[in-house]
Amino acid sequence: MKTKSAFIAIIGRPNVGKSSLMNKILGQKVAIVSNKPQTTRTKIMGVHTKGETQLVFIDTPGFHKPRNELDKNMNKAVADGMADVDAAVLTIEAVTAFKSDNESLPPSEVQLIEELKKRKIKTVLVINKIDLLEDKEKLFGIITRYCNNMSFEAVIPLSAKTGDGVEILLSELDKFSKPSPHYFAADDITDQPEKVMVAEMIREKLLLTLDKEVPHGIAIDLERFVERDTVSGEPIVEIEATVICEKESHKGIIIGKSGAVLKKIGTMARRDIERFFGIKANLKLWVKVKEDWRNRQGLIHTFGLD
Numbered sequence: 001m002k003t004k005s006a007f008i009a010i011i012g013r014p015n016v017g018k019s020s021l022m023n024k025i026l027g028q029k030v031a032i033v034s035n036k037p038q039t040t041r042t043k044i045m046g047v048h049t050k051g052e053t054q055l056v057f058i059d060t061p062g063f064h065k066p067r068n069e070l071d072k073n074m075n076k077a078v079a080d081g082m083a084d085v086d087a088a089v090l091t092i093e094a095v096t097a098f099k100s101d102n103e104s105l106p107p108s109e110v111q112l113i114e115e116l117k118k119r120k121i122k123t124v125l126v127i128n129k130i131d132l133l134e135d136k137e138k139l140f141g142i143i144t145r146y147c148n149n150m151s152f153e154a155v156i157p158l159s160a161k162t163g164d165g166v167e168i169l170l171s172e173l174d175k176f177s178k179p180s181p182h183y184f185a186a187d188d189i190t191d192q193p194e195k196v197m198v199a200e201m202i203r204e205k206l207l208l209t210l211d212k213e214v215p216h217g218i219a220i221d222l223e224r225f226v227e228r229d230t231v232s233g234e235p236i237v238e239i240e241a242t243v244i245c246e247k248e249s250h251k252g253i254i255i256g257k258s259g260a261v262l263k264k265i266g267t268m269a270r271r272d273i274e275r276f277f278g279i280k281a282n283l284k285l286w287v288k289v290k291e292d293w294r295n296r297q298g299l300i301h302t303f304g305l306d
Contacts (some may be wrong), residue, residue, distance in 0.1 A: 004177035005054045009081045009121075012091035013108050014038050014062025017128040020160040021091060022046045022059045025170065030190040030197070031059050032204035036215050038062055039207060041070070041305050043077050045191040047184045053174055054182040058085065063108045070294040073306050082115065087122045087153070087176040089169070094133040094142065094157065105149060113150045124172055125152040131159040195225050196304065198273055202241055202285070205268040206254070209261065214253055217246035217294065219303040227279075235279045243287045244303070246294070251287050262287065 010018045019031035019040050031044045038061060046057040060081035061074040082088060090112065105113070116123050125146055127139065143155050154172045158165025184191075192200075199220040207215045224240035243262075245251055255262045266285045273281040293299040300306050 002179060003052050003054065003182050005056065005180045005182055006086040006173065006177040007056045007058065007084065008173055008176070009058045009060060009085045009088040010091060011060050011078055011082065011088055011112055012062065013106060014064055016062070016091045016093045017160045018062070018091050019044070019059055021089075021126065021128060021158075021166075022057050024160045024163055024166055025057065026189050028189055030192060032200045032207070034204060034207035034215075036207045038064065038071075038074065038216065039204075041074055041077075043081050047188045047190065048170070049182065049184070049186045049188075050170075053177050054184065055170070055173055055177065056183060063112055065108070068294040069297060070300055070305060073300060078112075079115070082119060082121060085121065086178065087124065087173065088116060089124050089126050089173070090116065090152075091126045091128055092142075092146065093129045094127050094139065095129055096142070105145065110149070117150065122153050122176060123150065124169070125150075125155045126169060127155070127157040128160050130157045131162050131164070194277075195222050197276065198222060198225065198239060199241065199304075201272045201276070202243070202265070202269045202283075205265045205272075206243065209265050209268075210253065214245070214250050217250060218254075219244040219293065219299075219305065221288075221303060227277075230280075236282060237273065237277055237279060238282045239273070240284045241286075243285060244290050244293060244299075245287065246289065246291055248289055251289050254287050 010022055012018050014037035019033050022031055023029045025048055026046045030046050032039060040059060040061045044059040048055045058081045060078045063075060063078045066072045066075055127142060139157055156165055156169050158169060199222045203220050206218050221242040221244055223242060227237045230236050243254055245254060262285055266283050270281050270283040290299055
């Protein structure tokens with residue numbers, strides 16, 4: 001069997017559903033999702049192998065106006081994700097509220113399109129969240145607006161939530177694959193180390209539980225990750241992690257009254273960890289304050305966000 005491969009970058013603004021799309025394609029959750037902007041902070045690789053074809057997806061952070069050093073690193077991850085790929089999936093959402101009636105697009109998408117043109121990357125436009133669009137005729141206006149700004153290889157409306165249109169996208173992306181060996185084993189779905197995925201599972205629960213600006217100033221420092229057998233011979237994974245926040249007031253919010261919030265987050269994360277590994281987990285969480293860590297490159301590096 002002659003094998004084929006392609007590297008595909010998934011790019012777009014925050015909260016358009018890039019990670020949800022990759023998870024749906026892979027049939028398994030490898031990237032955390034939430035309704036908070038900037039949920040994805042680094043490049044995440046997902047591998048889809050079917051028969052002779054292997055598509056390697058690079059899920060990137062949402063491209064946005066940077067406000068601190070971490071934001072700059074995230075935008076750099078988007079640029080790095082576009083390097084040496086065979087194609088890109090520019091993901092937008094069907095429910096985008098445009099600020100004008102002319103053909104202008106959100107500034108961050110204009111920047112992404114200009115970068116795609118500059119790099120001469122073949123691009124598929126994906127219009128996500130069509131399940132939320134009551135008037136489907138509005139799709140024609142959205143398609144026209146974007147196609148007036150760039151010539152796309154294909155335009156595919158879909159729903160990452162329901163899966164509607166995802167197979168059509170995969171069929172289209174298969175056209176970009178070229179004869180080459182597969183770079184990953186057939187049963188691989190990501191290049192993310194287990195420790196990184198565990199830290200992200202914990203952060204996802206913080207994003208889902210906390211409101212306002214608190215989640216954006218949070219990082220996870222995984223201090224202990226050990227798999228062992230219990231006295232009865234059953235496997236268990238023991239995890240100790242510190243939730244890093246930027247303000248003392250945020251620390252109180254994360255812990256909650258009598259530790260209730262942190263306990264809830266720990267319980268939710270532990271259940272996800274147990275589902276992922278298929279064994280029991282023991283998770284202990286602490287909270288520490290590291291003021292302004294998002295502007296401190298040393299700490300950004302320590303937390304694996306560079």
